[in-house]
Amino acid sequence: MEEGAEKHKKHLAMVERLSKRSQRRSENAESSSSILSQLSQLKSSIESQLAQSLSSDPSDPSKLKLHFQNISQSISELEQLVAQNSYSLPSYDVRTSLKTVSDLKNSLDLLTAQLIPRKKFSFKNKPTATKKDDSAIPQPKQLSTLNSDFPTHHSPGFANKTSELLVADFRDSQVGEFTLSDLDSCQVRIIGSVRALFVHRLKNSTLYVGPVTGSVHIEDVHACVFVIASHQIRIHAATKSDFYLRVRTRPIIEDTNAVRFAPYCLTYPGIEEDLRAASLHDETGNWTNVDDFRWLRAVQSPNWSVLPENERVGIVDISNFQNGDNDL
Amino acid sequence: MGLLSIIRKIKRKEKEMRILMVGLDNSGKTTIVLKINGEDTSVISPTLGFNIKTITYQKYTLNIWDVGGQKTIRSYWRNYFEQTDGLVWVVDSSDLRRLDDCKLELDNLLKEERLSGASLLILANKQDIKGVLTPEEIAKVLNLEAMDKSRHWQIVGCSAYTGEGLLEGFDWLVQDIASRIYMLD
Numbered sequence: 049m050e051e052g053a054e055k056h057k058k059h060l061a062m063v064e065r066l067s068k069r070s071q072r073r074s075e076n077a078e079s080s081s082s083i084l085s086q087l088s089q090l091k092s093s094i095e096s097q098l099a100q101s102l103s104s105d106p107s108d109p110s111k112l113k114l115h116f117q118n119i120s121q122s123i124s125e126l127e128q129l130v131a132q133n134s135y136s137l138p139s140y141d142v143r144t145s146l147k148t149v150s151d152l153k154n155s156l157d158l159l160t161a162q163l164i165p166r167k168k169f170s171f172k173n174k175p176t177a178t179k180k181d182d183s184a185i186p187q188p189k190q191l192s193t194l195n196s197d198f199p200t201h202h203s204p205g206f207a208n209k210t211s212e213l214l215v216a217d218f219r220d221s222q223v224g225e226f227t228l229s230d231l232d233s234c235q236v237r238i239i240g241s242v243r244a245l246f247v248h249r250l251k252n253s254t255l256y257v258g259p260v261t262g263s264v265h266i267e268d269v270h271a272c273v274f275v276i277a278s279h280q281i282r283i284h285a286a287t288k289s290d291f292y293l294r295v296r297t298r299p300i301i302e303d304t305n306a307v308r309f310a311p312y313c314l315t316y317p318g319i320e321e322d323l324r325a326a327s328l329h330d331e332t333g334n335w336t337n338v339d340d341f342r343w344l345r346a347v348q349s350p351n352w353s354v355l356p357e358n359e360r361v362g363i364v365d366i367s368n369f370q371n372g373d374n375d376l
Numbered sequence: 377m378g379l380l381s382i383i384r385k386i387k388r389k390e391k392e393m394r395i396l397m398v399g400l401d402n403s404g405k406t407t408i409v410l411k412i413n414g415e416d417t418s419v420i421s422p423t424l425g426f427n428i429k430t431i432t433y434q435k436y437t438l439n440i441w442d443v444g445g446q447k448t449i450r451s452y453w454r455n456y457f458e459q460t461d462g463l464v465w466v467v468d469s470s471d472l473r474r475l476d477d478c479k480l481e482l483d484n485l486l487k488e489e490r491l492s493g494a495s496l497l498i499l500a501n502k503q504d505i506k507g508v509l510t511p512e513e514i515a516k517v518l519n520l521e522a523m524d525k526s527r528h529w530q531i532v533g534c535s536a537y538t539g540e541g542l543l544e545g546f547d548w549l550v551q552d553i554a555s556r557i558y559m560l561d
Contacts, residue, residue: 224506341424
């Protein structure tokens, strides 16, 4: 019996709750326009408060803080109001109101950051940490000026040439990295040894290089012939090119196709000593151990092949400028 | 808190640190790891995949994950992020042209939540080559000062070829991690 009474009580309470809810809902539906006006009132009052903070006395940050706290409270009230009425308001109005709320929040954040310098927690001893905040905006500019400080001709090399014979002789001098870029229909001869070689954007060109004691990085080349000895070689985005290599390690290709490989075939007076000094005097056979990063399978990559012996050039002598030009 | 203290205890017992080495291809990651370990660095092929080296350094055991930097395999870096104590970003100081690439990849990496607690060592490698950018210039180009203030970071010039600067960099990294994880014991 008692159980039944309890149940009945519960049921009554539920009915009452439901009726109240539906009543509230219908009330809300009727007053959607009044809600909207309420919202816009709140919005304009917050906006004027925000505007006020700009003209307030900046020497008293505690007052300003209080002011901002009030604004943030009003914004959350506004947000709550939107949330409460999200059921009855048309979805367009809900969206615009939510947008208003987030816009107001943003402008409050901006103002706070502007008027109250944030105390930064920092591990550094430098007391300049707070000043850094202001420099956040001009930084992109700083970066672009930096870039112009380091133009590509910063490093020695040949760039932007068409149909030329370019010769660099390092037999008597020490050079670090050497860069070849944007060459079309050129022949390049590098005699002697360099530490690192960068090659990019070459077309229809031929490149003869003495021993490179570090690495060679090649990117974006088309219809070229390379004769290179080096410790490491990486080839990216190359098409229709032939590589005559002596490498201490496995050459790699990436995003490359129709490239062919053959053993090194270069000579000039003194190349034997240069090769020995660079630990490149022995044929390692690595010219045929190509790793294709776009073909990580056991079967042969379709992107590269061994250059057939009857299509290879013979030994190329680059000591005489007239020789060898028509060989390749 | 419970789990964290358990992890701390385990780590304290083993004094292990997990170090992730990343950076563009041709920056010298593998050479650095081998040089630190006193191995031959004259025959190193570009890394296809990754290498793991366990090195005893001071009183700690470093598990160094050296992950290949070729464009194709950079998307796999994420597989190694979990539980990284120290992040080593290696820069080829002689490769001016790809510094933009380098900055982009580093920025992407630092957005990664799983790496947010890791100490960051930037190695400006290949300082032995004539005319390369100095660590200060690289710091400017990479805009390191603008990094999240909560990040512990340091840039050190080095040469994997001569070995210069490597110990200085790793000393800082190990000390920084130790002071976070082992609470200055």
